[in-house]
Amino acid sequence: MKAEPGSTSVEVVAVRAGAREVRPETIVVEEPLELRLDDEPIAVTMRTPGHDVELAAGFLVTEGIVSDFRVVNSIAHCDETQNVVEIHTEPGASGVRRPEARHFFASSSCGICGKATLEALRTFATPLHADGVRVDAKLLEALPARLRAAQPLFHETGALHAAALFSADGALLCAREDVGRHNAVDKVVGWAALERRLPLAGTILLASGRLGFEIAQKALAAGIPVLAAISGPSSLAVELARENGMTLVAFLRGDAWNVYAGAERIQFS
Amino acid sequence: MKAEPGSTSVEVVAVRAGAREVRPETIVVEEPLELRLDDEPIAVTMRTPGHDVELAAGFLVTEGIVSDFRVVNSIAHCDETQNVVEIHTEPGASGVRRPEARHFFASSSCGICGKATLEALRTFATPLHADGVRVDAKLLEALPARLRAAQPLFHETGALHAAALFSADGALLCAREDVGRHNAVDKVVGWAALERRLPLAGTILLASGRLGFEIAQKALAAGIPVLAAISGPSSLAVELARENGMTLVAFLRGDAWNVYAGAERIQFS
Numbered sequence: 001m002k003a004e005p006g007s008t009s010v011e012v013v014a015v016r017a018g019a020r021e022v023r024p025e026t027i028v029v030e031e032p033l034e035l036r037l038d039d040e041p042i043a044v045t046m047r048t049p050g051h052d053v054e055l056a057a058g059f060l061v062t063e064g065i066v067s068d069f070r071v072v073n074s075i076a077h078c079d080e081t082q083n084v085v086e087i088h089t090e091p092g093a094s095g096v097r098r099p100e101a102r103h104f105f106a107s108s109s110c111g112i113c114g115k116a117t118l119e120a121l122r123t124f125a126t127p128l129h130a131d132g133v134r135v136d137a138k139l140l141e142a143l144p145a146r147l148r149a150a151q152p153l154f155h156e157t158g159a160l161h162a163a164a165l166f167s168a169d170g171a172l173l174c175a176r177e178d179v180g181r182h183n184a185v186d187k188v189v190g191w192a193a194l195e196r197r198l199p200l201a202g203t204i205l206l207a208s209g210r211l212g213f214e215i216a217q218k219a220l221a222a223g224i225p226v227l228a229a230i231s232g233p234s235s236l237a238v239e240l241a242r243e244n245g246m247t248l249v250a251f252l253r254g255d256a257w258n259v260y261a262g263a264e265r266i267q268f269s
Numbered sequence: 270m271k272a273e274p275g276s277t278s279v280e281v282v283a284v285r286a287g288a289r290e291v292r293p294e295t296i297v298v299e300e301p302l303e304l305r306l307d308d309e310p311i312a313v314t315m316r317t318p319g320h321d322v323e324l325a326a327g328f329l330v331t332e333g334i335v336s337d338f339r340v341v342n343s344i345a346h347c348d349e350t351q352n353v354v355e356i357h358t359e360p361g362a363s364g365v366r367r368p369e370a371r372h373f374f375a376s377s378s379c380g381i382c383g384k385a386t387l388e389a390l391r392t393f394a395t396p397l398h399a400d401g402v403r404v405d406a407k408l409l410e411a412l413p414a415r416l417r418a419a420q421p422l423f424h425e426t427g428a429l430h431a432a433a434l435f436s437a438d439g440a441l442l443c444a445r446e447d448v449g450r451h452n453a454v455d456k457v458v459g460w461a462a463l464e465r466r467l468p469l470a471g472t473i474l475l476a477s478g479r480l481g482f483e484i485a486q487k488a489l490a491a492g493i494p495v496l497a498a499i500s501g502p503s504s505l506a507v508e509l510a511r512e513n514g515m516t517l518v519a520f521l522r523g524d525a526w527n528v529y530a531g532a533e534r535i536q537f538s
Binding site for chain 2: 008010012013014015016017018020025027028029030031046137157179180210212213214232233234235236237238255256257258259260263266268
């Protein structure tokens with residue numbers, strides 16, 4: 001069996017009803033990626049290799065580092081290693097928030113990076129109240145199956161997050177997988193940034209797992225009006241969605257699901 | 270229904286087979302926690318409130334900020350808010366790695382904080398080859414049910430990670446839940462630090478979700494020889510376990526599971 005890019009094979013002891021067998025097992029690849037902005041390191045993230053340029057592009061957008069993606073001149077792997085991506089911006093351009101060293105707080109669960117205070121967590125994004133898109137309820141219910149179909153690595157490794165962007169009529173625009181759920185979202189948003197499709201008005205983002213503040217914040221920064229997840233949301237994700245006019249759907253499983261914010265965008269026939 | 274601490278109730282539109290009902294739904298609370306070390310902010314993490322002092326204590330250990338927990342004089346919420354925890358160390362004590370501002374890289378999926386280079390990711394922890402503990406295979410298979418029984422918030426909200434520490438004979442020592450999987454591990458390790466039980470020789474840590482590098486690194490830093498997870502591991506977690514003599518079990522579901530490293534610690538009857 002040829003492994004997908006992003007997965008690798010290791011020898012394991014497989015235990016099945018007490019019987020043991022040494023055999024190869026496919027697992028997801030995780031490696032660090034360092035991002036450098038105009039030669040200054042700004043972030044290290046643990047990611048599944050692949051779509052690294054998109055990941056970097058998305059990170060710039062969803063973390064509010066560039067307010068206008070046109071100031072980005074180049075994003076590319078450095079010559080020496082695939083685990084470093086270098087970003088160069090237009091010299092002298094405004095609208096680049098260079099994360100000051102003092103502002104690099106750590107996070108042990110998500111990417112609250114470059115945000116210096118608790119108060120600064122709600123940042124830079126434009127509220128979405130004006131996005132008048134409507135989404136059909138039956139169409140929403142069909143999206144999880146489309147996300148699963150776009151998850152080759154998950155099928156192989158059972159250990160990946162995924163994010164998928166859909167148009168309001170349910171067309172799959174982009175799907176990405178990663179060991180980090182935030183990376184999967186950044187890769188999707190980065191795809192859109194590189195395609196000059198930002199802000200993502202009229203779109204739906206579906207996330208495979210739980211829905212915390214950071215995912216909601218990233219979707220908001222990208223201008224995505226409808227955010228849906230297979231699992232449950234956190235209180236802060238709901239709060240952020242309600243404050244900013246974002247539609248938030250969670251526990252989207254078959255025909256049983258909940259709308260936590262912005263229910264006016266969902267149309268029931 | 271009285272909500273557990275750590276959960277809250279919000280009004281949602283519940284959709285069930287096309288029918289809609291507005292009703293309260295319980296969701297997990299997520300709020301930022303800022304950690305201050307000797308009056309300097311060192312981290313912000315999104316966490317489920319509760320066991321914050323343990324979370325701070327565990328973070329100090331698993332991120333290698335203190336090499337000997339005895340240098341920690343106090344850990345307490347600040348007077349003004351429950352979302353800031355202040356840590357004070359013995360003045361002039363050695364063995365405190367004060368994260369320099371330059372070293373605070375961000376991470377959008379996990380807590381590689383205060384580690385300035387890709388090379389520095391493998392750090393400070395003592396390898397576990399010398400830990401001669403043995404664990405019975407049948408006992409391992411019984412642990413997931415014990416973890417689930419110790420997850421009141423998950424049952425209520427469906428959106429939480431959990432970590433549980435067991436002795437080699439299967440006794441539950443400590444279980445914690447959090448929106449962030451890394452926080453759940455930090456809370457457990459912090460409990461042990463405050464109980465002066467570090468390093469955690471002869472123990473088993475069971476994590477509810479996927480098993481990436483960061484969780485393996487945190488378990489290694491705490492001296493835990495056997496790490497198990499319900500879902501799949503990443504390549505870097507397996508590599509770290511193999512390099513450092515840690516036993517790594519994943520996909521622990523009923524009587525079908527895999528051993529990725531350190532199989533010599535598992536005893537089959």
